Amino acid sequence: MTARCVLIAGAGPVGLAAAVEFRRRGFSPRIVDAGEGPTPDDQSRALGVLPRTLDILAASGIALRMLAEGNRISRMAVTDDGRPLFEMTTTPGHTQHPFILALPQGRTERLMIEWLAAHDVEIEWGVGFQTVADTHVPRVTLSTDEIVAADIVVGADGAHSAVREDIGISWSGDGYPAGFALADVVFDRPIDPAVAKIDLRTSPGHLSGAIAMLPLGERHGRYVGIAPSTEALLGDLPGIGEVVWASRFHVSFRHAERMAKGRVFLAGDAAHVHSPVGGRGMNLGIEDAATLAFLASEDRETEYEMRRLPSVRKVMAATRQGTDFIAAPPPAALALLRVFVPVAGQTPWLRGRIADRILGLDLPPPEWLRQAG
Template sequence: MTVTARRVLIAGAGPVGLAAAVEFRRRGFAPRIVDAGEGPTPEDQSRALGVLPRTLDILAASGISERLLAEGNRISRMAVADNGRPLFELSTAAGHTRHPFILVLPQGRTERLMIEWLAAHDVDVEWGVAFQTVADTHAPRVTLSTGETIPADIVVGADGAHSAVREDVGIPWSGAGYPAEFALADVVFDKPVDPAVGQIDLRSGSGDPGGAVAMLPLGARRGRYVGIAPSTEALIGDVPGIESVTWASRFHVSFRHAERMAKGRVFLAGDAAHVHSPVGGRGMNLGIWDAATLAFLASETRETEYEMRRLPSVRSVMEATRRGTDFIAAPPPAALLAMRYLMPLAAWTPWLRGRIADRILGLDLPQPEWL
């Protein structure tokens, strides 16, 4: 069976499903992508916005990285403070990549750039069409909300944390919610800020419940604040220089994962397979790496290797993200002392600078086989 003859159905047209469609299409498949929603993420809601270097490497072959780089903001330094008192600055310049920065672009723009690419390559997202059920995971026949039943050689569930694909094929969903509440706010500043510098403020005073607030510039006059806080006011109420808030949200997070990422010829990617807190900015990227790995393996008729190749990275990210979330929720006194006195030294130690930069940029995970 040739690559082009193999039928791929993708459920979910968020960043992960769209990336799956792009990667399958550029490798010679003719994927079909459906989504129960009416369109992509609204452009005024930034949502997932950090694009890591490996994601840029993956999407370079399609030409989408060039478009992302043309529109996104590049963050190459992180300034760390303790209750507003500057501690040290971390640079990503020593990262072992040709893109030693975090690219920041609202999720809605990332999605639209992929949708435009797909349309130019004869793949249109079918909005308002939901996955309903799949019969026989080893020879899938998918029924859609339109009443249509279609055969597929590969089914990709990229339909989020409440994945209908995962539930339909009976893959258990393990884990639990996290007790802390997060808040985020997209803001406009009254004066320009340095767009290359992100900020992390540890809120560790004795009268404070702990936590940390991060600010990621979207440009010289716009930025995203996110952190553990019960409200937008608690998150940014004391932050000077904010002219307006363009979007705000409060949310709880969970640390959950599918006990399997594949069942027969049905595969899970992104939030359908794993969810965790936004600490570290790995979520969307990890899902895109899932999608690209599956497309690569399928192009070599090796998709049965997908689960064993992705699970170690997924577990590693989830464990590291949980540790990071626990730290910012309730920083241990000894760790705070290390942040105040040892990290400034580490930031100036050459061999540590590269390791720190690689960790920030997500380069501490295995390199994709095909890059």
């Protein structure tokens, strides 16, 4: 029997994950992208890989390669204008990977591309989605004027999704008033690669809001936070030997009113975008892609929207709450955290709950992972 054709628009981490998951489940994925190639290794926005993403990519073997390359972060030291507030650890998390894996998005993409090439799937760069004639019996016109008859179409083509716009799904939400900045740096001396640092910067004299440092290894790290510029982000932080890459960006909290129309489905940023606080975006999108592939393998893809929307809404609400908190931490909440977190650290049940929240394990696991467990 001929394998069912899946046309995927977008070759970022979500589109690539969709291609991997559909391919290993016996489909014939075709993946197109209007760009010229994957994210540059030295300019990766997404960085944190959460345990469930590793669980999802374990079946293909990609997770092992990610684990071999990435840096494992298992502790967070939180300060208020440099004064210690509390520390947290992810080691009590209910997972075999109780850490955040720091791996640049460009490397994650290339590991997936290598796997796909080894399984006879090549990325068609410079080829964009144009329009789909019928969402129930999809016939997609590409930028090359080729018309593709597909059993399933996946729009993983980002926040400005051509697929979403073409099929007329509304895009709701608004922009966030504060700007963000990031800087990838080389330190002038070794750091502890297991410890992320978060400084809330609440004093009136600061030009920026909260800032986080995520280690990429003993000598490399990323600073990211609410700031109008890289200069405001880094200020007079000691120990930075070189800034390798810097970027400013604004974020929105927006979502598609639906994640499916007929046999056309949305995943990742095409369906939902939010701030980087918590590192959930790429991970949530990869779970979208894997869920769709699983459901399609059981001829249950019509369940996709109802299964993903609750998780999407929960993550977006939690991320908005977290972003608002770091933008303007209420003094009373800081005082409460200063007392609560050390006490919680002595209570095994609470330590596990806190770790699970940090690791993105506060959502129900996908059905096929529960079955495997």
